[in-house]
Amino acid sequence: MAKCELLDTCGFFKNFKGNTEVIKQGWIKMYCEDKAKSEKCARKQYRKKHGQPPPDNMTPTGKML
Ligand code: SF4
Known part of the structure; x- marks a missing residue:
């Protein structure tokens, strides 16, 4: 399945993909x-x-971490 084309430049993905809440x-x-x-x-x-x-801490739903 194709992924988001912004993965490589997305601050959220780069910095928060391992965050507990993000995983949850x-x-x-x-x-x-x-x-x-x-x-x-x-x-x-x-x-x-x-x-x-x-900001990097904005999630895909728009909620801030
Ligand atoms: S958080 Fe949004 S913009 Fe960033 S990689 Fe995921 S889907 Fe793409």
């Missing part, structure tokens, strides 16, 4: 490893809207 919520599997669902990622939408990435 399953966000990486749910969003980052599923290209279709990643289109719903709040981080990706933020990037499109603002032209720059959100």
Whole structure:
């Protein structure tokens, strides 16, 4: 299955993929490893809207860690 194309540059993925809460919520599997669902990622939408990435601790649901 295709993954999110932003994986390599996403601060959340790079810095928080091992975070206990992130693992517990399953966000990486749910969003980052599923290209279709990643289109719903709040981080990706933020990037499109603002032209720059959100803070690294913003999760794919938009909630801050
Ligand atoms: S958090 Fe969002 S933008 Fe970042 S890699 Fe995952 S799906 Fe892509």
